[in-house]
Amino acid sequence: MSTTVLRTQDIAxxxxxxxxxxxxxxxxxxxxxxFRRWPEFDKSPRSAAHSASGVIELMPIADATLYAFKYVNxxxxxxxxxxxxxxxxxxxxxxxxxxxxxxxxxxxxTALRTAVASVMAARRLARPGSRTMALIGNGAQGEFxxxxxxxxxxxxxxxxxDLDAEANAKLIRNLRACPALKLRACASTAEAVRxxxxxxxxxxxxxxxxxxxxxxLEPGMHVNGVGGDCPGKTELHRGVxxxxxxxxxEYAPQTRIEGDIQQMPADFPVTExxxxxxxxxxxxSDEREITVFDSVGFxxxxxxxxxxxxxxxxxxxxxEPLALVPxxxxxxxxxxxxxxxxxxxxxxxxxxRPSVQAA
Amino acid sequence: MSTTVLRTQDIAxxxxxxxxxxxxxxxxxxxxxxFRRWPEFDKSPRSAAHSASGVIELMPIADATLYAFKYVNxxxxxxxxxxxxxxxxxxxxxxxxxxxxxxxxxxxxTALRTAVASVMAARRLARPGSRTMALIGNGAQGEFxxxxxxxxxxxxxxxxxDLDAEANAKLIRNLRACPALKLRACASTAEAVRxxxxxxxxxxxxxxxxxxxxxxLEPGMHVNGVGGDCPGKTELHRGVxxxxxxxxxEYAPQTRIEGDIQQMPADFPVTExxxxxxxxxxxxSDEREITVFDSVGFxxxxxxxxxxxxxxxxxxxxxEPLALVPxxxxxxxxxxxxxxxxxxxxxxxxxxRPSVQAA
Numbered sequence: 001m002s003t004t005v006l007r008t009q010d011i012a013x014x015x016x017x018x019x020x021x022x023x024x025x026x027x028x029x030x031x032x033x034x035f036r037r038w039p040e041f042d043k044s045p046r047s048a049a050h051s052a053s054g055v056i057e058l059m060p061i062a063d064a065t066l067y068a069f070k071y072v073n074x075x076x077x078x079x080x081x082x083x084x085x086x087x088x089x090x091x092x093x094x095x096x097x098x099x100x101x102x103x104x105x106x107x108x109x110t111a112l113r114t115a116v117a118s119v120m121a122a123r124r125l126a127r128p129g130s131r132t133m134a135l136i137g138n139g140a141q142g143e144f145x146x147x148x149x150x151x152x153x154x155x156x157x158x159x160x161x162d163l164d165a166e167a168n169a170k171l172i173r174n175l176r177a178c179p180a181l182k183l184r185a186c187a188s189t190a191e192a193v194r195x196x197x198x199x200x201x202x203x204x205x206x207x208x209x210x211x212x213x214x215x216x217l218e219p220g221m222h223v224n225g226v227g228g229d230c231p232g233k234t235e236l237h238r239g240v241x242x243x244x245x246x247x248x249x250e251y252a253p254q255t256r257i258e259g260d261i262q263q264m265p266a267d268f269p270v271t272e273x274x275x276x277x278x279x280x281x282x283x284x285s286d287e288r289e290i291t292v293f294d295s296v297g298f299x300x301x302x303x304x305x306x307x308x309x310x311x312x313x314x315x316x317x318x319x320e321p322l323a324l325v326p327x328x329x330x331x332x333x334x335x336x337x338x339x340x341x342x343x344x345x346x347x348x349x350x351x352x353r354p355s356v357q358a359a
Numbered sequence: 360m361s362t363t364v365l366r367t368q369d370i371a372x373x374x375x376x377x378x379x380x381x382x383x384x385x386x387x388x389x390x391x392x393x394f395r396r397w398p399e400f401d402k403s404p405r406s407a408a409h410s411a412s413g414v415i416e417l418m419p420i421a422d423a424t425l426y427a428f429k430y431v432n433x434x435x436x437x438x439x440x441x442x443x444x445x446x447x448x449x450x451x452x453x454x455x456x457x458x459x460x461x462x463x464x465x466x467x468x469t470a471l472r473t474a475v476a477s478v479m480a481a482r483r484l485a486r487p488g489s490r491t492m493a494l495i496g497n498g499a500q501g502e503f504x505x506x507x508x509x510x511x512x513x514x515x516x517x518x519x520x521d522l523d524a525e526a527n528a529k530l531i532r533n534l535r536a537c538p539a540l541k542l543r544a545c546a547s548t549a550e551a552v553r554x555x556x557x558x559x560x561x562x563x564x565x566x567x568x569x570x571x572x573x574x575x576l577e578p579g580m581h582v583n584g585v586g587g588d589c590p591g592k593t594e595l596h597r598g599v600x601x602x603x604x605x606x607x608x609e610y611a612p613q614t615r616i617e618g619d620i621q622q623m624p625a626d627f628p629v630t631e632x633x634x635x636x637x638x639x640x641x642x643x644s645d646e647r648e649i650t651v652f653d654s655v656g657f658x659x660x661x662x663x664x665x666x667x668x669x670x671x672x673x674x675x676x677x678x679e680p681l682a683l684v685p686x687x688x689x690x691x692x693x694x695x696x697x698x699x700x701x702x703x704x705x706x707x708x709x710x711x712r713p714s715v716q717a718a
Contacts (some may be wrong), residue, residue, distance in 0.1 A: 001442075008685040012697050020697075042408050049421040051400050051454045056426050058417050062408040067415045069430070071450065073457020079690040083456050087684045091430065095410045097442050098432020107685055108696050114633060143694035174694050322681075324464050325446045326367040326401075331438040332526060334499035335533050336370050337467050338379075 002321035003091075006104040006313055014111075014312045021151045021313075026207040027116045028152060031304040035120070038274035040064065041300060046256035048230070053077065055230055061299035067093045068303040072108055074230060076204045084140055085204050086110060092306040100324055102310045106302065111141055113305040114297060115148035118224050121248060121293040122153060122198055124276050124283035126222035130197035132157040136189050136211055136235075137203035137227055138167040143174050145200050145226070150181045157182040190216055197221035201235040203227040208263075214239035219288040228260040229296040236260040236292070242266070245289035246282075248273050259294040270294070360678035362450075365463040365672055374471075380510045382671075386475045387511060390663040394479070397633035399423065400659060404613035407589070414589055420658035426452045427662040430464055433589060435563045443499055444563050445469060451665040459683055461669045465661065467703065470500055472664040473656060477583050480607060480652040481512060481557055483635050483642035485581035489556035491516040495548050495570055495594075496562035496586055497526040502533050504559050504585070509540045516541040518551040520695040549575055560594040563587040567622075573598035578647040587619040588655040595651070596618040598716035600627070604648035605641075607632050609657035618653040629653070 006014075015023045034041075046059040054075030061068055063257045072088035079085065088106035093099060124132075133155045135145060139162075149155040160168045160183060168185040175181060186192035193199050201211050204227060212223060214237060223244070228234040241247055241264055249255035249270045261268055273293070275281035284291050313319045326337050374382045384606035393400075405418040413434030431447035439442065447465035448699050452458060481489075492514045494504060498521075508514040519527045519542060527544045534540060552558050552575045560570050563586060571582060573596060582603070587593040600606055600623055606615035608629045615682055620627055632652070634640035643650050672678040 005680050005681070009694055015697060044406060047403060047406060047417070049454075051421070051423070051424055052458060053455050056419075056421070056452060056454070056457050058406070058419055058428055060406050060408060060415075060417055062410070062415070064410070067408055069417055071428070071452075071459070075455075075457050078456055080454060082687070082690055083458060084685070084687060084690050084693060087457055087459075089459070089683045093415060093432075095408075095415070096412050096434075097437055097440060098415050098434050099442060100412060100430070100446075100448070101457075105683055105685070108693065111693055139691050140693035164691075170689070170692055171694075174692070174698065179471050190368075239374055250545060322364070322465055323366050324448045326443070326464070328441070328443060330529070331441055331443050331496050332523075332531070333529055334443060334467065334470055335502035335530075337367055339373060339533065 001099070001325060001327050003100045003324045004102050004313060004319040005322045006102065006309060006319050008105045008108050008339045010313065010318045011105060011108045011309065013311065013318060014316060017316055020147065022230055023150055024116055024148055027112065027308055028120060030308045031116060031120055031301060032277060035277050036276045037234050040240060043251060043299070045257060046299065058225060059299035059302060061303050062095055065095055066303070066307065067308050068299065070299065070302040072106065086140065090302050090306050092310055103322060103324070104306060104309055109305050109309065111144040113301045114141060114226060115144035116144060117301045118200065118226060118293070118295060119148045119152045121295065122149070122222055122224055122272055124289040125248060125293055126198050127220050127284065127287060130222070131155060132159065132167065132196045133198040133200055134159045134161070134192040134196040136161050136192060136199070136201045137170060138162040138171045139202065139204050141202040141226065142167070142171045145202060146171065146175060146181065149198070150178070155198065157184070158179060159184050159186050161186045161189050161192040176280060186344050196221065198222045198224060200224040201227050203235055208232060208234050210237040211235040212240050213237045214243050217243055217290055219290070221302060223290070223292045224295065225260050225292060226295050228294070230258050234260045234263060238263045241292060243290055244292040246271055247292045247294055248276065249294050250296065254298065255294055255296050258296045261294050360458070360684060360686050362459045362683045363461050363672060363678040364681045365461065365668060365699065367464045367467050367680050369672065369677045370464060370467045370668065372677060373668065373675060376675055377671065383475055383507055383511055386471065386664060387479060389667045390475060390479055390543050390660060391636060393659055393663045394633045394636045402610060402658070404616060405658065408415055418658035418661060420662050421454055425653050425662070425666065427658065427665050429661040431465065431469060445499065449661055449665050451669055461681070462681060463588055463663060463665060463668055468664050470503040470670065472660045473500060473585060474503035476506045476660045477504060477559065477585060477652070477654060478511045479581055480654065481581055483510070484607060484650040484652060485557050486579045486643065486646055489581070490514060491518065491555045492557040492559055493518045493551040493555040495520050495551060495558070495560045497521040497530045498561065498563050500561040500585065501526070501530045504561060505530065505534060505540065506678055508557070509537070514557065515539060516543070518543050518545050518555060520545045520548050520551040541644065555580065557581045557583060559583040560586050562594055567591060567593050569596040570594040571599050572596045576602055576649055578649070580649050582649070582651045583654065584619050584651060585654050587653070588617050590616060590621060593619045593622060597622045600651060602649055603651040605630055606651045607635065608653050609655065613657065614653055614655050617655045620653050689697055
């Protein structure tokens with residue numbers, strides 16, 4: 001009855017034991033399978049608690065069998081306190097009983113699933129034969145986006161730009177053992193974007209930014225907007241959204257609140273990605289149109305990741321048990337948990353009182 | 360940077376080390392202090408995923424310093440699978456960074472906090488000098504309601520009724536070491552309610568039930584409705600709500616969806632309890648009026664409980680650390696977690712692949 005716990009090192013072990021490319025491929029297959037059965041899910045926009053320093057969100061979703069939620073924060077100045085900007089963990093539970101089956105770290109997992117979701121969209125929306133990508137914002141997400149596009153889509157040249165030159169250097173250092181992927185640091189966003197097939201933005205600043213402006217766009221580009229994911233946090237100039245032939249989103253009710261389309265009227269036309277994956281709506285229709293994936297991150301991507309991690313953990317014998325839920329001899333006798341517990345001495349000096357019955 | 364984990368036995372240890380009465384008093388004081396600063400909280404109705412067998416909910420809340428959420432299910436037939444009807448766990452996190460500070464079991468904690476919330480309301484709404492309570496539905500909540508009303512409000516006679524005679528017997532067995540509390544098993548709800556100062560309903564059935572009907576009401580009664588807490592799950596006949604001088608709720612936007620008042624029009628007048636605690640609205644105004652607390656359980660009660668548990672765990676040296684969030688030398692270098700992890704052999708037979716760099 002205990003819950004299996006996976007920590008960050010367990011996720012790293014799963015990726016190493018599987019191999020990065022096969023792991024990403026398996027995550028992509030799992031996510032596509034879940035997006036194709038979109039109507040089966042009980043969906044809602046995530047709940048968000050905003051403060052001056054950032055946001056804390058809960059992202060629940062369920063099908064008839066499994067319930068999942070993720071806890072995730074976004075605090076752009078966390079690095080000043082030696083903490084990641086985004087930290088996350090998630091739970092997979094049984095719908096039939098509510099029993100939590102898996103509690104997993106999702107800081108590393110979110111980076112992996114976000115990159116895979118970007119590829120899932122780009123495979124339908126970018127020009128066939130795309131080889132070059134501009135990557136604007138090379139924080140915690142950078143390497144994951146670069147490797148997912150390289151390993152799953154054949155992107156072999158990435159042009160990097162970040163306000164922080166050290167972020168570029170870190171990414172190049174981390175990926176130097178991957179010589180088939182050509183990395184080029186650029187002096188500006190415009191330089192990085194020029195001639196790119198795909199433009200990925202993954203900046204962290206919680207402001208109404210205009211990282212990509214309409215004059216940077218070239219015919220046939222696919223824009224993968226990852227960092228505009230919160231009210232007041234955008235990356236694309238509204239002209240970019242107006243120039244696009246079509247704008248694709250994960251889940252419109254959430255993206256209208258959080259995505260780059262928060263700048264647009266409530267009836268701005270968008271296409272939910274699952275409809276493209278099911279063949280119910282067109283993706284890219286010609287070589288010259290501009291496409292935008294206004295990605296904010298949706299609970300279904302976490303559901304897929306947790307489902308896969310659970311399978312991998314079982315296959316590899318990873319994870320530790322945690323007694324999150326009490327085991328009761330008589331499930332109606334919860335009070336037994338209180339009175340049955342012996343008076344063990346606590347570590348700090350306390351004067352134990354008589355047991356509950358005598359209180 | 361690690362998160363402190365409290366399991367059910369840790370909560371039991373905290374209660375034993377503190378003593379049940381002092382613990383309940385401290386929880387009551389913490390909860391009242393939090394309810395009195397109600398406007399400081401970022402509140403929302405909980406999210407609920409309903410299925411044929413039950414419901415799974417997330418209950419977030421935050422002030423300027425702390426964020427809390429609880430995961431909780433309600434599955435009335437769980438006892439057939441040796442599981443509690445209600446299982447829960449919760450997290451307390453730092454608003455400034457999003458760091459999760461505490462992960463605690465809340466199955467036992469929910470029973471404790473629900474009973475304390477009932478007393479917090481009844482101290483303002485029941486007739487002064489109340490001595491007898493009817494307790495309808497003696498499942499997992501029963502003993503906690505009985506003891507909280509006995510220890511914190513001086514109730515010394517409780518009349519029990521449950522469809523399941525074994526539930527009555529269990530409660531009487533569990534509380535036999537508390538001779539100052541007179542327990543009387545009754546043959547019907549009507550018999551239990553007759554002459555009671557306070558009527559508490561805590562049934563689990565997920566149906567539109569009418570446990571309490573208007574003809575059972577007597578002048579001056581306070582009705583503490585605990586079990587009607589979900590769309591389609593009520594306990595009070597609508598005539599009971601109509602007969603009440605005033606109906607009190609925790610948080611009206613949530614109670615209108617989930618409480619017994621879901622039967623009433625959207626403008627049915629209610630008073631939020633925090634206004635009574637702050638002296639901004641009247642509680643009971645005379646000896647003969649009928650009052651109703653339509654309790655569904657609100658996130659602030661869990662926030663208070665988690666805040667207290669964290670203090671108690673620190674004082675008593677309880678809790679185990681869990682690395683839910685990765686510790687990064689460079690917080691922008693999340694990818695380092697993946698490439699730095701050595702290829703440790705997993706328990707199951709797998710063929711390790713080369714490291715990420717070589718993938």
